[in-house]
Amino acid sequence: MKSTTLHTPRGIRGLRLLVAAGTAAVVALGTVLIPVLPAAAHHGWPGFETDRLVYIAGTVSSDGVWGNPHSQFDVTLDSNLPADTPELAIPEQLQDPEDSIRVKAALSYKGPHKELEVIIAPPAWSGQWGLGRALKSGERFRAVGYINRTNDGLFRPVVFWYGDDDVPVNQVLGNTLPVRAPLPK
Structure with missing residues (x-):
């Protein structure tokens, strides 16, 4: 029996990487900004x-x-x-x-x-x-x-x-x- 490897077209693979990177960036930004929001409310005029x-x-x-x-x-x-x-x-x-x-x-x-x-x-x-x-x-x-x-x-x-x-x-x-x-x- 012959083994077949399925390949994801390059455009879709790039899109998946872009979505994964964007999600990671949003999560990282959220962990930085969420603690800042109460501080801004606490300290701002x-x-x-x-x-x-x-x-x-x-x-x-x-x-x-x-x-x-x-x-x-x-x-x-x-x-x-x-x-x-x-x-x-x-x-x-x-x-x-x-x-x-x-x-x-x-x-x-x-x-x-x-x-x-x-x-x-x-x-x-x-x-x-x-x-x-x-x-x-x-x-x-x-x-x-x-x-x-x-x-x-x-x-x-x-x-x-x-x-x-x-x-x-x-x-x-x-x-x-x-x-x-x-x-x-």
Whole structure:
């Protein structure tokens, strides 16, 4: 009996290889992007209550994380916050009256937490705007920014001031607030 070998035409074999490679690429891309999606929602401005700026002040209470995609640390809030943002130097990038008036008018945090987790820009950006190192536990920290929409214990500043000298640091990575919230009444 004569053995017969069936051959797949070259065009179909190439198509099968292309489909297999495409499927592998989609699966690989999915495993990379799926973990990024919650992080983007967690860290992006749309995940925060950008309709109102909030002022916080206190001391850094954890070593946190100094790195990418964002640096994070905890701040124990002062027990007696002023009604609104005290007179502090506004970073050059946010001195446009449309932005600086909003930063200066931010009302103090009145939420339930005595400590907030703070998320700031990665070291390359924070360093570019005035903070070239991790903040130290016990260091003074003041900020104006937004509370997270789904985690009211998470705060993201648009500007912050650190240390005894209240060194200002822009956090919007540009020259305007991500959203110009209405001024408080």
